[in-house]
């Protein structure tokens with residue numbers, strides 16, 4: 001025997017209010033939506049949808065298609081049944097509604113819903129549905145076709161019937177509806193500010209622009225850096241992207257204002273633009289994108305994917321155009337949003353070109369774009385970190401090695417990706433230890449003569465795990481360099497940790513420590529007059545003091561981490577030097 005499902009309306013309303021809709025306020029949207037659809041169905045464009053509200057009772061009247069008594073039973077009293085689907089059950093294109101549940105949202109704020117409706121010349125019908133799941137139908141009086149829905153606030157829900165609240169909500173949801181909507185006689189609907197047709201007839205481009213900027217100020221609270229007009233025909237989408245005038249975190253996704261068929265869907269839709277386009281906030285209206293059942297978010301489907309891509313293309317095009325037509329302004333834009341653009345350049349050639357041509361990088365020959373750098377020096381030689389750059393900049397410059405600081409966020413990766421623009425183009429990472437290959441060794445005889453000094457110096461440096469070498473390099477004004485390559489840097493960190501760790505961990509850590517070959521190097525510059533004088537010292541204590549001082553100086557100069565032992569050394573050598581410099585009491589006059 002076939003039986004029919006029973007529906008517990010209270011259970012369903014509870015489901016809607018706690019799990020589907022984010023707030024009871026959506027009841028007004030659903031009522032407006034039904035009135036709009038009925039008006040559309042009747043073809044009575046221009047007929048006003050009138051909301052009357054007094055703080056406790058709300059009525060909404062339309063001159064739309066209305067319902068016959070049979071339809072009242074079929075559509076109003078059947079949950080999940082909608083007149084807005086075609087014979088195959090697909091949502092009909094011209095309507096906002098499709099799910100057949102919207103009217104139930106009235107029960108979020110009222111115990112019963114009263115509908116008086118008339119379809120054409122058929123007799124008017126009064127329907128009263130109650131939250132307990134029962135309804136009554138009876139005859140009614142109504143002068144012309146259309147529908148009036150009346151709700152009375154359930155005790156505790158009066159806030160949703162307050163006149164200012166209803167005006168605000170009607171404006172929020174229905175502000176761009178194609179049919180005129182009034183609340184207590186006040187019109188709340190109007191044309192989207194970006195519509196080019198009709199309304200634009202007597203607007204000059206300047207006025208139009210001022211209107212769009214004004215819209216951003218009113219709705220988003222900022223004066224946009226620029227306004228980009230959006231159009232994606234396949235999604236029936238038009239709208240605007242406002243470029244943020246302030247830096248936004250790539251992680252914090254901006255919310256966009258999305259209208260579907262000119263009814264507000266969301267003030268904070270997050271999946272409209274590609275992630276990289278975090279520098280823009282949009283307001284759009286689409287005739288084709290679909291809502292989720294709550295009507296508070298966009299349904300994720302392939303149309304949304306292709307729309308997102310098309311909107312991304314529009315913003316990318318805007319950027320590229322700006323570079324072509326107004327470089328100064330593009331520089332301003334990059335000043336605000338370089339992080340996002342650089343993040344994008346990591347996987348987008350167009351953006352990579354933009355950064356290459358327009359973003360000034362720090363180099364040891366002054367600020368310049370990568371494109372300029374390449375034009376002047378060919379190979380893009382770069383350091384991977386800012387610390388490396390600080391160590392290398394002066395030495396590299398003295399050796400005619402122009403060098404880019406790749407240490408800022410994304411810069412090294414961007415430089416490494418440059419060959420994607422042009423296979424001929426070469427980039428090379430410079431490590432501090434690479435410099436060693438450019439240092440000249442001393443004549444064997446000279447080296448031999450300095451051996452006793454070097455041995456003494458090495459003994460002094462052994463406790464610090466570093467090798468002392470003597471080389472000749474430019475600039476002569478730089479007496480010493482502390483060179484750590486990547487592996488050696490790791491080792492020295494390990495050592496520093498081990499010094500602080502307790503015995504058990506020290507044992508574990510020392511298993512990682514490799515002997516000698518990767519030790520950092522203290523490179524003394526034999527071209528430095530000071531170093532030459534130091535090399536002539538014979539008194540072991542003085543040699544030690546001089547070498548320790550040079551070591552401390554090199555650590556500070558290269559922004560190397562200072563371990564406790566290093567700090568003690570700095571202190572000791574500073575005092576030692578003072579002690580040497582200041583005459584002893586016997587010598588004082």
Ligand SMILES: Nc1ncnc2c1ncn2[C@@H]1O[C@H](COP(=O)(O)OP(=O)(O)OP(=O)(O)O)[C@@H](O)[C@H]1O
Nearest residue numbers: 034038075082083084097098099100101102103147
């Ligand atoms: N003002 C109205 N004028 C004429 N018919 C109406 C009106 N309001 C509701 N209806 C009828 O009641 C049906 C159910 O309305 P309901 O709001 O529950 O669902 P829907 O609008 O079809 O879809 P959705 O759940 O997406 O809003 C509608 O399909 C429509 O036939």
